[in-house]
Amino acid sequence: MSETRVKEPDDMSMTAALPPGVTTVDAASAKVLSILQRRGIDPARAGLTDDRADDPAEYQAEVYWMAWRNSLRRAGLSDYLRYRLSDLGQEEREFVKDYIDQHIEVRQKQREQHKLHPDQRQHIRPLVLNAILAGTVGAGKTVTAVAAARYAVERGLMARLVPHTLYLSWLRPNGAPTGMTATQVIEFYERCDVLVLDEVAGQMDGYATNFVRTCTYDLINARVNSNRPTLFTTNLSSEQIIEVLGEALYSRIGTRAEVLEMTGDDRRMPKTWGVRRTGSGMER
Ligand SMILES: Nc1ncnc2c1ncn2[C@@H]1O[C@H](COP(=O)(O)OP(=O)(O)O)[C@@H](O)[C@H]1O
Numbered sequence: 589m590s591e592t593r594v595k596e597p598d599d600m601s602m603t604a605a606l607p608p609g610v611t612t613v614d615a616a617s618a619k620v621l622s623i624l625q626r627r628g629i630d631p632a633r634a635g636l637t638d639d640r641a642d643d644p645a646e647y648q649a650e651v652y653w654m655a656w657r658n659s660l661r662r663a664g665l666s667d668y669l670r671y672r673l674s675d676l677g678q679e680e681r682e683f684v685k686d687y688i689d690q691h692i693e694v695r696q697k698q699r700e701q702h703k704l705h706p707d708q709r710q711h712i713r714p715l716v717l718n719a720i721l722a723g724t725v726g727a728g729k730t731v732t733a734v735a736a737a738r739y740a741v742e743r744g745l746m747a748r749l750v751p752h753t754l755y756l757s758w759l760r761p762n763g764a765p766t767g768m769t770a771t772q773v774i775e776f777y778e779r780c781d782v783l784v785l786d787e788v789a790g791q792m793d794g795y796a797t798n799f800v801r802t803c804t805y806d807l808i809n810a811r812v813n814s815n816r817p818t819l820f821t822t823n824l825s826s827e828q829i830i831e832v833l834g835e836a837l838y839s840r841i842g843t844r845a846e847v848l849e850m851t852g853d854d855r856r857m858p859k860t861w862g863v864r865r866t867g868s869g870m871e872r
């Protein structure tokens with residue numbers, strides 16, 4: 589279970605917890621050590637007391653929540669942390685809940701298979717792999733995807749979100765966020781159980797460069813090959829996606845995919861919320 593040990597490099601809680609007048613983690617450790625020594629506590633054993641949940645499942649849940657929260661923070665979308673399934677309209681809620689429930693079930697079965705002897709294991713893969721939330725700007729696509737991922741995290745899956753163009757910018761030379769390497773960035777988003785790739789092919793005029801296509805293909809292909817679900821949000825039509833990213837990438841995105849069309853009024857406008865249409869099956 590290597591995933592439970594994922595380090596979150598830009599988690600700010602360490603710095604936030606520093607005692608007054610202490611500005612670095614090293615200085616904080618020195619201060620803590622001196623306090624422990626004064627109180628006659630063995631520092632080697634002190635860490636075992638109460639700084640994290642004892643129950644492995646609880647500890648894993650904490651780590652997954654932190655990974656999810658940090659991914660929104662890194663994407664500049666911390667405001668979206670509050671959205672849950674109960675905030676969604678009925679159609680969106682049912683669509684994403686069914687989608688995530690299916691992956692929770694698959695994950696559960698995969699874990700059971702892992703307990704068996706390799707010769708006896710069955711290959712279990714989800715029927716619906718990807719989900720595409722398509723629709724106009726402000727229709728609530730990101731909110732819907734975030735609520736879905738949060739539900740996944742609450743049910744024991746590791747989820748992350750990244751806006752497509754931000755991900756690509758991190759892979760450029762020296763572009764990775766502070767404390768991370770490009771390889772770590774790739775691992776983070778390739779390996780989580782559920783990924784929200786927000787605004788796929790957004791802010792790209794006409795045709796994407798080789799760099800964009802290659803990096804995107806590698807990410808999506810790795811996830812498809814390991815049967816890890818990805819939720820895409822986009823305000824482009826399928827034709828526009830083909831135009832920008834090409835047929836090969838479009839077909840990877842569409843791998844066993846379901847589409848939710850969100851054609852509501854712009855929810856950023858202070859209007860009453862309209863009813864949206866639900867569709868399924870990727871256009872080909
Ligand atoms: N289900 C919802 N509940 C409350 N507010 C919502 C909901 N869906 C959308 N909104 C509001 O509308 C805004 C736009 O939604 P967003 O998901 O960012 O649109 P999109 O990603 O489709 O462009 C959000 O910032 C939020 O304030």
Ligand SMILES: [Mg+2]
Nearest residue numbers: 729730787821
């Ligand atoms: Mg959005």
